Amino acid sequence: MWVELPKNYRDVKPAAVSFNLNDSIPGTSWVWDDDIHEGDRKPYEIYSNTYKDKRNGTLIVVDKLHYGSIPMACLHIFQSTTPKTTSMGFQPWHWTSKGNLLDHTYDDILANWIDSRRDIVFDNYRAGLQIEYRRKTNDIRAELKEILKLDQEPRNRIVTAWQEHPQDTILHQQIGREIWHNDSINLIRVFDILENYNLDFGEENEVLWAVIQHSSLELQQKYLPKFIAAAHKGKIRGELIAVMQDRIACWSGKLQLYGSQGNIDENGVFVPAPIFEPENVNTRRASMGMCTLQEYIDLMSRH
Numbered sequence: 001m002w003v004e005l006p007k008n009y010r011d012v013k014p015a016a017v018s019f020n021l022n023d024s025i026p027g028t029s030w031v032w033d034d035d036i037h038e039g040d041r042k043p044y045e046i047y048s049n050t051y052k053d054k055r056n057g058t059l060i061v062v063d064k065l066h067y068g069s070i071p072m073a074c075l076h077i078f079q080s081t082t083p084k085t086t087s088m089g090f091q092p093w094h095w096t097s098k099g100n101l102l103d104h105t106y107d108d109i110l111a112n113w114i115d116s117r118r119d120i121v122f123d124n125y126r127a128g129l130q131i132e133y134r135r136k137t138n139d140i141r142a143e144l145k146e147i148l149k150l151d152q153e154p155r156n157r158i159v160t161a162w163q164e165h166p167q168d169t170i171l172h173q174q175i176g177r178e179i180w181h182n183d184s185i186n187l188i189r190v191f192d193i194l195e196n197y198n199l200d201f202g203e204e205n206e207v208l209w210a211v212i213q214h215s216s217l218e219l220q221q222k223y224l225p226k227f228i229a230a231a232h233k234g235k236i237r238g239e240l241i242a243v244m245q246d247r248i249a250c251w252s253g254k255l256q257l258y259g260s261q262g263n264i265d266e267n268g269v270f271v272p273a274p275i276f277e278p279e280n281v282n283t284r285r286a287s288m289g290m291c292t293l294q295e296y297i298d299l300m301s302r303h
Contacts (some may be wrong), residue, residue, distance in 0.1 A: 005071040011064065013037040014047035021046065021069060028118060043071075046121055057082045061245050063121045068132030074124065076117065137200055140193055146205035147189060150182040151210050163302070186211045187219075194223055199230040209240050217251045220244055238288035246273075258285050258295045268302035 014037075016042050018028045021044055031037070038267045043066040051060040057080030079085060159176040165171055190211045199205045212223050224244055230236045246256035255276035262272040272293070275281050282292050290296070 001075045001077075002067075003075065005064065005073055009038075009071070011041045011047055012013045012049065014041075014064075015050055016048040017041075017123070018048070019044070021122060022129075026118070026250055043069075044251055046125065048121075061117065063117075065121065065125050065128075067124065067128035068135070070128075072128075074121065087211040097168060137197075138198065141201050141204045143189065144193075144201060147186050147211065148204075149205045150186055151158075153208070153213065153271075156184060158182070183211070183214055192226045194226065199226065199235050205230060208260045209236060209244070211246065213244055217248065220251075224248065239290050240301040242285070242288040242290060258290065259287065260298065262300075264302060266302075270297050270300035272297070281298050 009247060014031050016028055016030050018026055019228065020026045041064055046063055048064075049062045051062065052058070053060070059078040059080070061076045061078070062073055063076075064071070066072070154175050158179065161168065161171050161175060190208055194212075199208065201208070205299045209227055212219055212227075213297040224241075227236060227244065228241055231238050231241045240260040246258050246260040249256045250261045250273050255274050256272070257276055259272040259275050259278075259281050262270055265271050285291070285293060285296075291299075
């Protein structure tokens with residue numbers, strides 16, 4: 001039976017404390033009568049207690065743990081074989097078949113009724129973490145969609161302004177200031193995500209990439225390994241990794257590998273920045289799922 005603990009609940013001294021719950025083999029320490037209780041349970045701990053009803057031969061084991069973000073108590077009630085349970089047709093199982101549980105020593109109860117159940121309790125704790133992680137992941141995905149709007153909308157407008165109002169420098173500067181403002185806000189929001197979560201956000205992973213791609217060289221260098229690891233797991237397109245690697249190379253004064261960085265000349269043609277071993281560029285581009293360099297030039301040129 002599961003019960004949600006009230007917000008003002010204060011833990012009693014536990015009989016056992018489980019810790020390192022994400023380890024393959026979490027630890028458990030027994031708390032004896034003469035041990036000092038150090039305070040309330042931490043969200044990453046499980047407190048276990050036993051309660052005995054000697055008259056009815058009943059043992060209750062209570063495990064207090066966080067299920068996701070919710071503090072819960074898991075109650076298991078174990079009934080000994082008694083004349084009353086026999087008359088009711090009660091069929092004992094496992095350790096309860098050995099008569100009255102409370103005839104055994106306190107140490108036996110701890111060893112058999114807390115320790116034997118720990119794997120089940122640990123599984124419940126981990127299941128709660130997964131549910132909480134999925135909830136947070138969905139919240140972050142929704143947030144990333146809003147970040148994408150802030151990142152792309154003014155950039156699309158400034159491209160249109162360059163094409164339709166090439167001489168309107170005041171308009172260009174106005175949109176440029178908006179881009180800078182939005183990028184500053186987006187960086188703050190993205191930092192927390194990149195520092196505390198894996199890239200498990202589906203197509204919204206590309207939003208994180210876009211914000212970092214539009215940031216400083218130092219931040220691109222810092223987070224590139226995380227994006228590369230995600231690409232190896234199929235969580236982000238290899239093409240985006242190539243583009244970030246090229247930008248880092250160009251900003252560092254080095255030759256780019258894939259030809260994604262460059263400028264538009266006076267004729268509206270995209271001219272790539274210098275490329276390392278240009279005779280092999282299309283082989284490298286193909287390995288990252290990119291079109292040929294000439295196809296990219298045609299795509300990026302203003303016609």
